[in-house]
Amino acid sequence: MRLTTVPARRGSGERAPGPRSGLSGRAGYLFVSGYTVLLIAFGVLPAAYALWLALSNSRHQLVGLGNFTRTFADYRFASALGNVLLYVTVWLVSLTVLVLAAALMLHGRMPRTGKVLRFVYYVPGALAGAASVVLWLIMLDPAVSPAGFLLRAMGQDSLPTVILPEHLPVVFAVIAFWTGAGGWIIVMYGALNNIPAELLEAARMDGAGVLQTVLRIQLPMLRKWITYMVILAFAGGTQLFVEPQLVTTASQRMVADSWSLNQLSLQYAFQADDFNGAAALSVDLLLIGVIAAAAVVFRGGLFERD
Numbered sequence: 001m002r003l004t005t006v007p008a009r010r011g012s013g014e015r016a017p018g019p020r021s022g023l024s025g026r027a028g029y030l031f032v033s034g035y036t037v038l039l040i041a042f043g044v045l046p047a048a049y050a051l052w053l054a055l056s057n058s059r060h061q062l063v064g065l066g067n068f069t070r071t072f073a074d075y076r077f078a079s080a081l082g083n084v085l086l087y088v089t090v091w092l093v094s095l096t097v098l099v100l101a102a103a104l105m106l107h108g109r110m111p112r113t114g115k116v117l118r119f120v121y122y123v124p125g126a127l128a129g130a131a132s133v134v135l136w137l138i139m140l141d142p143a144v145s146p147a148g149f150l151l152r153a154m155g156q157d158s159l160p161t162v163i164l165p166e167h168l169p170v171v172f173a174v175i176a177f178w179t180g181a182g183g184w185i186i187v188m189y190g191a192l193n194n195i196p197a198e199l200l201e202a203a204r205m206d207g208a209g210v211l212q213t214v215l216r217i218q219l220p221m222l223r224k225w226i227t228y229m230v231i232l233a234f235a236g237g238t239q240l241f242v243e244p245q246l247v248t249t250a251s252q253r254m255v256a257d258s259w260s261l262n263q264l265s266l267q268y269a270f271q272a273d274d275f276n277g278a279a280a281l282s283v284d285l286l287l288i289g290v291i292a293a294a295a296v297v298f299r300g301g302l303f304e305r306d
Contacts, residue, residue, distance in 0.1 A: 047286060053279035067280035071268070076258040084260050087169040088237040091176050095233055096226065099181050103188035104214060132179045133246045140171065163247055165255055172243045180236075184229050191225045192218060231296050235289045241266075261285055 057063050071077055141159040142148040156162045163171060195218060203213050219226075241262035248255045248263075258264040261281055269278035 050279045050282050050286075053276050054283045057276055063276075067276045068284070071277050071280050071284075074264075076256075076264055076267075077261075079256075080258055080261045080264045083169065084238055084240055087172050087240060087260075088234060090169050090173040091237050092230060092233055094173055094177055095181060095184070096230065098177065099184045099188055099229070100219070100222070100226070102181075102185045103192060104218065106185065106189050107192040108210070132175060133243050136171075136175050136178070137246070137250050160251060160254055163251055163255065165259070168244065168247070168255065168259065171247075172240065175243055176237070180233070184233075187229070188222065188225060191222055195221050227296055231293045234292055234296075238285050238289055 054067050055062055055064060057066075137159070139145045139147060140151070140162045142151040142157055142162070143159070145151060151157075151162065199217060200213060203217055208216070239262060240260045244255065244259040244263055245257075245266075248257050248259065258267055261284070265278045265281040268274045268281065
């Protein structure tokens, strides 16, 4: 009688070693190597150089936090920081609420027009930032805008009244939503399609209505996608520059040329010839973005495995 040895069963989480495992691991490193090189060359090294400039003076002598305290004391800093934070708050709230609402309607209520709407949502993203701002300057001018009658009905009879400094956070949020929300609607729509249909059907059979399904199933399963969207939108929002710079020019300096932190950094670098102060402001923005991203990542469980 010939005896055969039965191999021991492996646990459900174990994999049998294979000859291709080492090859696939090396292929993974090869795929990420290009991104890693570019990240170091155009992300890590410039950030390190900016940090060095922020901690030194024009004679390359270390001054510690001197550049930071000096820029904090600038009377324009608090105003620029407040403007950016107010804009980012309006932008993130409107982006999250409206993108999710549009994606959910596209997924559940508009199956026939879904392809057309996905294309329409994405079209504004094809316009560059400067082009979209110029377009919106025309749209916001009651004298030439196709929607001028609506602006006049709201008591806005000229472009200067529309782009008053107190209106700008909302105006810039509208511009940002128009140019950037379409891509996120498509992303959220794709994430909704990954939710198993059997799970949604089971919820309907248990008597869950549309609102209950959204709140108890769809939104919790979109949590990581929402976290990712918020991180990128926050990082882009704090870098606000093109919109206020063009509005400043179009309004003939009625809007301050230091409305945002990036504009203030430009003033330091190219008007005051103070690259160290400009670097300190850029490091401030970097720290704000990193701290906010870390908080959102850990609270949102972005890297947790389901």
